[in-house]
Amino acid sequence: MLQVNNISFSYNIEKPLLEDISLTLKKGEHLCVMGESGCGKSTLLKIIYGLLDVREGSLFWNDSPILGPSYHLIPGMDYFKFVAQDFDLMPFTSVSDNISKFLSRFYPEESEKRTRELLEVIEMTPFADEKVKTLSGGQKQRVAIARALAKEPELLLLDEPFGQIDNFKKRSLRRTLFSYLKEKNIACIVATHDAEDALSFADKMIVIQNKKIIANERPQDLYKAPKSKYVASLFDDASEVLIRGKKELLYPHQVEIVSKSELTATVLNAYFKGFYWVIEVLFNDQVIFLNHHEYLDSEKTVCLRVDRGDV
């Protein structure tokens, strides 16, 4: 089990980046770390991996303290693997060799079987013999994930793991990877901007804002009852508006256009989303985003209805 107890960290002593951060993660559990760019997600992953020294607080994996580079000649915990945003692969070596390098040379058959299995997890079997330098950014990212899994870690730390992968591949890779991790009971922490990483695959989610953890809950619970616009905006184009004197935090699917209502608004823009449109409207000098089945011209007057349903 991972235990992070009240840690604080700063790159620059005058500008603390993370303050009083605490969290726990059990074996096989998946945690998603979200928050605006620059809030310290990657830094938190680096601290947990043991690449940075904390100013205050302590970290443990089971009963062993996780110590930073001041205490280790080679920083990084043995049972953990960290896939950073820069991948750190061997460019002139094949995809297979990049993965198998971390497997035992004494059991070549085992090693080959495991490499084949991991190539399938990252959907890169046809590229097994390609040199890494010829691969795209997204393909390199997938090889880095497979390499991190070669010697099964107890905790896998992924920094924006699908950032360079196209949507089609991302969805299928995400399904395969997270079910593989669950099957092997490997704990995982993902720093991401993509709410889909959290909503479908994480057991827990933390949100960082202004140096602190402002939410630590199941992603479904956070989605249903976001405590602020900052949290809701991680999931969708949330609007915070004053309606009939009451402040409402609304997702686009909770606002409908109806034929008659006392809430009137003016269309500003319409954004094509495939089977629906996101319509941006101005309501009492406040901008609201809502989902609608068809395109609407700007400046058109529309009537609104709020239907919070059960989110």
Ligand SMILES: Nc1ncnc2c1ncn2[C@@H]1O[C@H](COP(=O)(O)OP(=O)(O)OP(=O)(O)O)[C@@H](O)[C@H]1O
């Ligand atoms: N080695 C470093 N030295 C000094 N400052 C750093 C260093 N690495 C990161 N920072 C700063 O710390 C802050 C947090 O960076 P970090 O990469 O942890 O944020 P993040 O939430 O992961 O951002 P993003 O979502 O954009 O990847 C940023 O302001 C960044 O410029």
